[in-house]
Amino acid sequence: MSDQDFYFALDVSGDPEFDQMLAEVARTVLGQVGYAASAIDAVTGQLRRALVERVSDGQRRCAVRFRSEAGQLEIVVSGAGRADWRASWPLPAS
Numbered sequence: 001m002s003d004q005d006f007y008f009a010l011d012v013s014g015d016p017e018f019d020q021m022l023a024e025v026a027r028t029v030l031g032q033v034g035y036a037a038s039a040i041d042a043v044t045g046q047l048r049r050a051l052v053e054r055v056s057d058g059q060r061r062c063a064v065r066f067r068s069e070a071g072q073l074e075i076v077v078s079g080a081g082r083a084d085w086r087a088s089w090p091l092p093a094s
Contacts, residue, residue, distance in 0.1 A: 009065040012051070022064060023048065026075075029066055033073060034092035043075070043089070050077040050085035 012022055023044050030040045047064070054062045054077060062079030074088040 005069045007065070007067045007069075009063055012062055012064060013060050019048065019051065022051065026066075030073075033068065035089075036092075039089075043087075046087060047075060047077065053085070054079045054082050 010022065010025065026044045026047055027040055030043055035043070051062055051064070062077055065074075065076045065078075067074045067076075068091060071091050072088050073091055074086065076084050076086050078084040
């Protein structure tokens with residue numbers, strides 16, 4: 001799948017059940033793209049920390065966006081009046 005561009009976004013509440021759901025979505029996306037298990041764990045951990053930082057002030061809604069384009073995967077977490085968290089990684093070779 002790493003040679004295909006895609007984009008999708010989720011609006012999450014930050015509740016514990018959504019934390020688990022988001023982790024599963026991220027693992028599935030990253031696995032389908034071709035990342036190794038160690039990379040998936042690292043990225044999922046960073047994503048979880050970014051989400052926790054944005055819901056810690058009591059404002060629990062956040063947007064999470066995944067975008068694959070031009071050989072890069074970008075994940076953006078925004079919400080709760082804080083600056084967006086952005087990270088990008090090269091897509092694994094197919």
